[in-house]
Amino acid sequence: MPLYEGYGAITDKIIFVIDIGAAYTKVGFNGEFSPRAIIPTEVEYKKTGQLRKIYDYESEEDLYDLLVDFIQMLYFKYALISPKDRPVIIVESLLSTTLFRETLAKVLFYHYEVSSILVLPSHLVSLATLAIDTGLVLDIGYTEAIAIPVCYGFPLIHAWQALPLGANAIHKKLKTLLTNDNMGIQNIEESILEDIKVRCCFVTKRDRAEKILSNNPGLKPCPNIKYPYGGSKTLNISGKVRELTYELLFEEDNDHQCISTMILDALSQVDVDSREKLAENIVLIGGTAMAPGFKARLRDELYRQLKNERYSKFKKIKRFLFHTPPAKDNYTAWLGGAIYGATDIVQLKAVTKEQYFEENRFPDWANLKDSIKNFNNNK
Ligand SMILES: Nc1ncnc2c1ncn2[C@@H]1O[C@H](COP(=O)(O)OP(=O)(O)OP(=O)(O)O)[C@@H](O)[C@H]1O
Numbered sequence: 566m567p568l569y570e571g572y573g574a575i576t577d578k579i580i581f582v583i584d585i586g587a588a589y590t591k592v593g594f595n596g597e598f599s600p601r602a603i604i605p606t607e608v609e610y611k612k613t614g615q616l617r618k619i620y621d622y623e624s625e626e627d628l629y630d631l632l633v634d635f636i637q638m639l640y641f642k643y644a645l646i647s648p649k650d651r652p653v654i655i656v657e658s659l660l661s662t663t664l665f666r667e668t669l670a671k672v673l674f675y676h677y678e679v680s681s682i683l684v685l686p687s688h689l690v691s692l693a694t695l696a697i698d699t700g701l702v703l704d705i706g707y708t709e710a711i712a713i714p715v716c717y718g719f720p721l722i723h724a725w726q727a728l729p730l731g732a733n734a735i736h737k738k739l740k741t742l743l744t745n746d747n748m749g750i751q752n753i754e755e756s757i758l759e760d761i762k763v764r765c766c767f768v769t770k771r772d773r774a775e776k777i778l779s780n781n782p783g784l785k786p787c788p789n790i791k792y793p794y795g796g797s798k799t800l801n802i803s804g805k806v807r808e809l810t811y812e813l814l815f816e817e818d819n820d821h822q823c824i825s826t827m828i829l830d831a832l833s834q835v836d837v838d839s840r841e842k843l844a845e846n847i848v849l850i851g852g853t854a855m856a857p858g859f860k861a862r863l864r865d866e867l868y869r870q871l872k873n874e875r876y877s878k879f880k881k882i883k884r885f886l887f888h889t890p891p892a893k894d895n896y897t898a899w900l901g902g903a904i905y906g907a908t909d910i911v912q913l914k915a916v917t918k919e920q921y922f923e924e925n926r927f928p929d930w931a932n933l934k935d936s937i938k939n940f941n942n943n944k
């Protein structure tokens with residue numbers, strides 16, 4: 566047995582489970598309750614020595630090269646197993662691009678010679694952590710918020726809703742607020758913005774936010790914070806900034822869309838009889854959902870929106886209930902993948918090396934050819 570087998574030498578039943586997010590990648594093994602590592606989705610690009618984000622690729626070839634370096638780091642620095650002839654589970658969003666999925670499959674099959682790949686949709690597998698098959702899943706991570714209802718184990722893709730509201734948008738807003746407050750400070754790095762966001766900011770109540778915006782004198786402000794920055798300097802983070810940073814998630818845009826309307830619009834796209842059940846089974850996943858106060862505020866916003874004329878047809882919906890998965894929100898989808906990996910589904914549904922080399926392409930739910938094949942197999 567080769568020495569580089571590491572942990573893999575002890576048991577040959579292990580499956581590598583990866584969730585490559587736009588900001589953070591979660592990696593670990595099937596059947597385990599948390600990822601072995603959560604690392605930034607970036608790698609030191611061997612050709613130039615630069616640190617590059619995987620999703621900042623310029624072309625297919627560029628993405629291939631980045632993924633080769635990144636996957637090598639995942640296997641040999643974090644997982645300590647050999648990829649050769651071992652299955653892999655990839656947890657990804659249903660809206661992830663075909664180019665990314667195809668290139669990742671090419672890297673894994675050609676470069677790392679894995680035996681099979683099973684791609685699982687993050688919204689569906691997150692429900693496995695709660696042992697339920699029906700729920701409305703809202704993933705709010707780095708690039709965007711995506712809501713997809715899942716009914717009896719089937720994601721209702723026609724009802725999906727997405728908005729560019731995630732950590733990226735929050736960081737941009739925080740940067741603007743901080744540069745307005747701190748004269749002379751211009752380019753605050755993203756890692757600092759993230760640190761300030763996680764340590765100092767929170768989601769406030771709607772009435773407080775409205776009072777702050779209208780400069781209501783009767784409001785007791787939340788304390789300011791001095792954040793050490795760039796060695797000798799400090800950043801002044803006012804109570805206003807701390808409370809208002811997350812407000813963009815709940816402000817309606819020009820099309821009257823925000824996080825709460827996404828959930829209600831997704832519900833309006835599904836069968837009338839399923840709406841009540843979905844409203845009582847809301848599952849929030851993604852790191853941004855971990856912001857303090859987010860869930861309470863979202864619940865309040867949902868009840869507020871329900872009173873609007875726009876949603877007057879939702880007569881049956883009386884309450885919104887949120888599940889609490891047995892994992893932190895940012896790795897709930899990964900945990901779902903690890904649970905699926907402990908079942909027979911990998912042998913039944915994974916795409917093997919032989920199947921891949923036959924057609925030289927990876928099956929995709931959005932491709933009619935694969936959908937018809939799946940439909941016939943399930944009959
Ligand atoms: N406790 C927390 N409070 C607030 N934000 C948090 C917390 N923990 C993580 N985050 C934020 O969550 C974001 C990452 O979330 P997540 O890991 O779900 O994104 P991702 O999967 O990489 O992105 P995407 O799903 O868009 O591809 C980070 O920007 C991080 O700042």
Ligand SMILES: [Mg+2]
Binds near residue numbers: 586587706707851
């Ligand atoms: Mg994610």
